[in-house]
Amino acid sequence: MNLWKKKLSRLVAAVVFVGGAFISVPAAQAMSDTGWGVAASAISGLIAYKSSLSMMLDVGNNAAYQQQSLWQDIKANGTDRNARDVQVVDGVMARLTQPDVFVLPADALPFSWHVNDDPLFNAACYPTDFIAVNRGLVRILDDENEIAAVLGHEMTHGLAHHSAEVYAKTMATYYGLSLLNMATGVMDWQQLMKLTVYSSSKLFTLPTEYEADAGGFRIMARAGFNPGGGAAAMARMGAYLREQSENFLEYQDPDEKKKENYNDHPDTELREARLMEQLTAYSAGHVTVKDRKTVCIDGVPFLEGAFTAEDYDNTAESAYLYAGELGRLFHDYASPVGWALDAAGDWEHAKAPLLTAAVRQQNLKAELVRLVTAAYAGEAATGARQKLEEAEAKERAELAAAYDKAANATASQTKRMRENSDRYSDAGDAEKARLMIDRALASPNLDDHAETLGIKGRALAVAGDFAGGLACADAACEEDPANVYNFLNRADIYWMQGDRLAAIGSATQGVAVDERNATARLMRAMLYDEEGDQANALADYRAFYDLAPKAAERIPDEYLKEIDADAYDKVVKARADAEKAAAEARKKEKEENTAGTSKDTKENTGKDGTKAKTVL
Known part of the structure; x- marks a missing residue:
C-alpha cells in the first residue's frame, strides 16, 4: 500500500x-x-x-x-x-x-x-x-x-x-x-x-x-x-x-x-494533404480529392464537397468526410457485394451516412454503381487490392508483435505496474487499478505473485468488491506471510469496509512481521485513533516518529505535541508559512490574471498580427 x-x-x-x-x-x-x-x-x-x-x-x-x-x-x-x-x-x-x-x-x-x-x-x-x-x-x-x-x-x-x-x-x-x-x-x-x-x-x-x-x-x-x-x-x-x-x-x-520561424508543427495544408494520401492508400488507391473539393473514384469525379456552414467555407471539410466514407467501403469490402448496390430503391449503407444522403439528394446511385463496379474490375490489373492486403498484413503483424511484447512484461515492468495499480487505488480509480494489476498478473515474468495478488485485493475493494478483495488479500498473506505489506493491504481492505477491529488485527500481524516498518506503525496508529484508543495510538505514533522523524507532519497535533514539543512547534510554523506563501501566490496570480486579461483585450481589439502556435 x-x-x-x-x-x-x-x-x-x-x-x-x-x-x-x-x-x-x-x-x-x-x-x-x-x-x-x-x-x-x-x-x-x-x-x-x-x-x-x-x-x-x-x-x-x-x-x-x-x-x-x-x-x-x-x-x-x-x-x-x-x-x-x-x-x-x-x-x-x-x-x-x-x-x-x-x-x-x-x-x-x-x-x-x-x-x-x-x-x-x-x-x-x-x-x-x-x-x-x-x-x-x-x-x-x-x-x-x-x-x-x-x-x-x-x-x-x-x-x-x-x-x-x-x-x-x-x-x-x-x-x-x-x-x-x-x-x-x-x-x-x-x-x-x-x-x-x-x-x-x-x-x-x-x-x-x-x-x-x-x-x-x-x-x-x-x-x-x-x-x-x-x-x-x-x-x-x-x-x-x-x-x-x-x-x-x-x-x-x-x-x-x-518565413523562417521556430514553429514545431507542420504547415496545416501539408498535414491535410498527407492525411488524404493515407486515406487514398487505405481505400486501395481508389479514392482521391481533387483541388480540396471534388471527390474522385479512380480519378473520375463523382461528388463535390458541400458548402453548408454559415460562417466559413467548409467545402474541403465535407469533401474529406465524403471521401472517408467511400474509403471505408473500399477498404472493408473486397468486392462490390458488401456495398449493397443491387438493392432496390435508393442506395444506403450504415457505414456511410453522409454519402447515403448525398447520393440520394443528387440522384447519383447509377453513377456510384458504375464507378464502383469499374474500380473493382480494374484491381487485378493494377494490383491495388494486393497492395492494400500486404500493407494490412504488415500492420497486423506489427500489432501482434507489440501485443506479445506488452504481454511479456519484464519483472521490473510488472513491479511498476503493481506500484501504479496501488497509486490508482489511492486515487480511487478502481478501473485503472484493476487494469494495471491484471496486466502484471498475466505476465509470465511477474516478480512477486503474492504481493501483486494483495494489491489486486485493494483494487477490488476500491471498486466495492470487498469479498473478492479479501479473498485475494487472504491468499496473499497465506502465500507470503513474511511480507508485511500483504497484511497491510488486507488491513486497508477491512478499513475501507468499515471493520476497524479487523483492520487493526491485520495491521498487528504486519507489525509482528516487521516492528520497524514505519508504514505499519502509522496505519495502526490511525486505526487506533479512529477507534478512540488514544493510548495505543500514541504508542504507535511515537514508534512511527522514532522511525521517520522527518515525517512528523503526518502525526496529528495532539499526539505530536506530547511526543516532541519542539517538533510540534516546527510543524506548526512550517504549516503557517506554507499557508501564508500560498495566499500570497494566489493574490499574485489573481493580479497577474487581471492584468493579463486587460492586456489581452487591448491586443485582441488591434490587428497587429501577433501569432502563437497550437500544440495540436
Whole structure:
C-alpha cells in the first residue's frame, strides 16, 4: 500500500537541475584542442540524452504524476462545465481506448483525459499519457470523427513516448553544443539557445507531428470512425485559424509559412494533404480529392464537397468526410457485394451516412454503381487490392508483435505496474487499478505473485468488491506471510469496509512481521485513533516518529505535541508559512490574471498580427 505520496515538485527540481547543471561548469580553457572539444561534445550529448530519456520515461510511467497532470490542467485551465462537450470527448475516447484498437506498452500508463475550460483551439498529451482537451477544440470541430482524429494523434504521441524523446534529444543538443562552444567559442550563449530551440523544433518535434498524424489515422480508423476525419480536421483548423479566430494567441498569418520561424508543427495544408494520401492508400488507391473539393473514384469525379456552414467555407471539410466514407467501403469490402448496390430503391449503407444522403439528394446511385463496379474490375490489373492486403498484413503483424511484447512484461515492468495499480487505488480509480494489476498478473515474468495478488485485493475493494478483495488479500498473506505489506493491504481492505477491529488485527500481524516498518506503525496508529484508543495510538505514533522523524507532519497535533514539543512547534510554523506563501501566490496570480486579461483585450481589439502556435 502506498501511504507516501511523491510530489511533482521533485520532477520540476530534477528538470531544473538537469537544465542548470551545465551553468555551474567553468569555462574549459583546457579544451583548446578542437578535436577533443568535438569528441567531448558528442560524449556529453550522449550522456545527457540517456539520462534525460530515462528520467522522462520514469516520470511518464508513474500514476501519481498522471494525477498531478490532471490537477495542473484543472488549476491552469479550469473544467469545461458544458456536459455535451465532456460527453462527446468521453464517448470518442471510450471507442479509441478499446483493447483491439491499439497496444498499450508495458512501460506506459492507461490514457486519462480532461476537457478543460480553455477557449483556445488546442489539445495536448503529457508525458504521463494524460490528454488535455480544450473546450475550444471540441466546439470548433463539432464532429466526432474530426475530434477522434485529433485525439488519436495525441494518443500516438503518448504511445511513442514522443515527449520523452524530444526532451532528451533537446537536452543532448544543448549539452553537446554548449561543450563544443566552450572549446571553440564560435557563438554567444543567446545564439546557442536559439540554435537549440530551432534544432529541437525542426529536427525533433516536427517529425513526431507527422508520425502522430499517421498513427492517429490508424487508431481512429480501427475504432470505426470516418477515416476522412483527419484531413477534415486539418481543413477545419486551417479555416478557423485563418478566417475566424480573433484571439491573438491563435491567429495565424497565411504568409507565415514563407518565413523562417521556430514553429514545431507542420504547415496545416501539408498535414491535410498527407492525411488524404493515407486515406487514398487505405481505400486501395481508389479514392482521391481533387483541388480540396471534388471527390474522385479512380480519378473520375463523382461528388463535390458541400458548402453548408454559415460562417466559413467548409467545402474541403465535407469533401474529406465524403471521401472517408467511400474509403471505408473500399477498404472493408473486397468486392462490390458488401456495398449493397443491387438493392432496390435508393442506395444506403450504415457505414456511410453522409454519402447515403448525398447520393440520394443528387440522384447519383447509377453513377456510384458504375464507378464502383469499374474500380473493382480494374484491381487485378493494377494490383491495388494486393497492395492494400500486404500493407494490412504488415500492420497486423506489427500489432501482434507489440501485443506479445506488452504481454511479456519484464519483472521490473510488472513491479511498476503493481506500484501504479496501488497509486490508482489511492486515487480511487478502481478501473485503472484493476487494469494495471491484471496486466502484471498475466505476465509470465511477474516478480512477486503474492504481493501483486494483495494489491489486486485493494483494487477490488476500491471498486466495492470487498469479498473478492479479501479473498485475494487472504491468499496473499497465506502465500507470503513474511511480507508485511500483504497484511497491510488486507488491513486497508477491512478499513475501507468499515471493520476497524479487523483492520487493526491485520495491521498487528504486519507489525509482528516487521516492528520497524514505519508504514505499519502509522496505519495502526490511525486505526487506533479512529477507534478512540488514544493510548495505543500514541504508542504507535511515537514508534512511527522514532522511525521517520522527518515525517512528523503526518502525526496529528495532539499526539505530536506530547511526543516532541519542539517538533510540534516546527510543524506548526512550517504549516503557517506554507499557508501564508500560498495566499500570497494566489493574490499574485489573481493580479497577474487581471492584468493579463486587460492586456489581452487591448491586443485582441488591434490587428497587429501577433501569432502563437497550437500544440495540436
